[in-house]
Amino acid sequence: MKSSAFQYELPEDLSAALKLLDSNDMDILPLAGGQSLMPMMNFRLAQPDILVDLNKIDSLKNITIEADSVKIGSMVRYCELEQSEIIQKHFPLIIHVIPYIAHSAIRNRGTLGGSVSLADPAAEMPSILIALNASIELSSSKNTRLVNAEDFFKGIFETDKKSNELVTSINIPISSSPKKFGFYEVTRRHGDYAMAGAVVTSDEGQDSFNETRVILFAVSTKPMRLIKSEAALNGNNLNNQDAISTAIDAVNGNTFESDLHNDEATKETLAKVSLKRAIGGLNG
Ligand SMILES: Cc1cc2nc3c(=O)[nH]c(=O)nc-3n(C[C@H](O)[C@H](O)[C@H](O)COP(=O)(O)OP(=O)(O)OC[C@H]3O[C@@H](n4cnc5c(N)ncnc54)[C@H](O)[C@@H]3O)c2cc1C
Numbered sequence: 234m235k236s237s238a239f240q241y242e243l244p245e246d247l248s249a250a251l252k253l254l255d256s257n258d259m260d261i262l263p264l265a266g267g268q269s270l271m272p273m274m275n276f277r278l279a280q281p282d283i284l285v286d287l288n289k290i291d292s293l294k295n296i297t298i299e300a301d302s303v304k305i306g307s308m309v310r311y312c313e314l315e316q317s318e319i320i321q322k323h324f325p326l327i328i329h330v331i332p333y334i335a336h337s338a339i340r341n342r343g344t345l346g347g348s349v350s351l352a353d354p355a356a357e358m359p360s361i362l363i364a365l366n367a368s369i370e371l372s373s374s375k376n377t378r379l380v381n382a383e384d385f386f387k388g389i390f391e392t393d394k395k396s397n398e399l400v401t402s403i404n405i406p407i408s409s410s411p412k413k414f415g416f417y418e419v420t421r422r423h424g425d426y427a428m429a430g431a432v433v434t435s436d437e438g439q440d441s442f443n444e445t446r447v448i449l450f451a452v453s454t455k456p457m458r459l460i461k462s463e464a465a466l467n468g469n470n471l472n473n474q475d476a477i478s479t480a481i482d483a484v485n486g487n488t489f490e491s492d493l494h495n496d497e498a499t500k501e502t503l504a505k506v507s508l509k510r511a512i513g514g515l516n517g
Pocket residue numbers: 262263264265266267268269270271287307308333334335336339342343344345346347348350351355356357358398399400401424425426427
C-alpha cells in the first residue's frame with residue numbers, strides 16, 4: 234500500500250515551519266527522520282493533508298552547552314548523538330543505550346525529536362530522558378515553553394505537544410555530581426523494540442544509592458517511574474540485598490499493559506527481571 238496524497242513543504246527555517254503548522258483546519262504533520270512516519274503513512278495509519286519536512290532547518294541540528302545544561306536540537310540524529318563529544322563526556326548513559334535502538338540504518342536517519350514526539354511506550358529514549366531529568370522545548374509561532382520529560386509523555390503515542398507546536402530541543406542538566414547507571418532490556422532479537430526494560434541512575438562516587446531514579450519502559454502506556462523503588466534504594470549501600478529486594482517488590486501493584494507478545498502478568502515479571510538486572514548493572 235502507498236500513502237494517500239499529501240502536500241509537501243520544505244521550509245528553510247524554523248519560523249517558516251511554525252507558520253505552516255498554524256493552519257487549524259488541516260491535518261499537518263512534521264517529518265523528521267521518517268523512520269516511523271513513512272511506514273505509518275504507507276499503511277495509511279497517518280494521512281496528513283500537509284507534510285512539513287524539517288530536514289533543511291539547520292537551527293534544529295546542533296548540540297550545545299548552555300549554562301548548566303546541554304541543548305540537543307530535535308533534528309539531531311541518533312548517529313550524531315553517538316558521535317558527539319559533548320554527549321560522550323556528559324551522558325555516557327545515552328551513548329550506552331543508542332546501540333539498543335533499532336539498527337544502524339534507522340539510527341542514521343532517526344532523530345531524538347522524532348522519538349520524543351512519537352512517544353512509543355517501547356522506545357528507550359523517553360525513559361532515558363526522564364532518568365536524566367531532561368526538559369522538552371516546544372515552540373509554536375507564538376510561544377516557546379519547556380515541559381519536564383516526566384510530564385511530557387501522556388500515553389501511547391500521546392504527549393503534551395499541541396498540533397501547532399514542534400519539539401525544538403531536548404535540554405538535559407549537566408548534573409553537578411555525575412551519574413552512574415544500570416540499563417537492561419528484554420528483546421526477541423537485538424535491535425527489536427523492547428518487550429520490557431529498566432533504567433536506574435544514581436550519583437557517581439558513592440557506595441550508597443543517592444538521588445536514584447528508576448524507570449521502566451515497554452510495560453505500560455508510557456514510561457513508568459517507580460518512586461517507591463527509588464525510596465527503597467536511596468541511602469542504602471549499593472550491595473544491600475534487602476533494599477534491592479524491596480525495590481523490586483515495589484514493581485507489584487503497578488498497572489501493566491499487554492501487547493502483541495505478552496500479557497500483563499508476563500510484563501510484570503519481565504519488568505522485575507529488567508529492574509533486577511539494571512540495578513545489578515550499576516556496579517559494573
Ligand atoms: C524496524 C524499526 C525498528 C525500530 N526499533 C526501535 C527501537 O528499538 N527503539 C526505538 O526507540 N525506536 C525504534 N524505532 C523507531 C525509530 O527510532 C524512529 O526513527 C523514531 O522513533 C522516530 O524518529 P524519526 O526521526 O524517524 O521521526 P519521524 O518518523 O519522522 O516522525 C515520528 C513522529 O513524530 C513527529 N515528529 C517528528 N519530529 C517532530 C518534531 N520535531 N516536532 C513535532 N513532531 C515531530 C512526526 O510528525 C511523526 O508523527 C524503530 C523503527 C523501525 C522502522
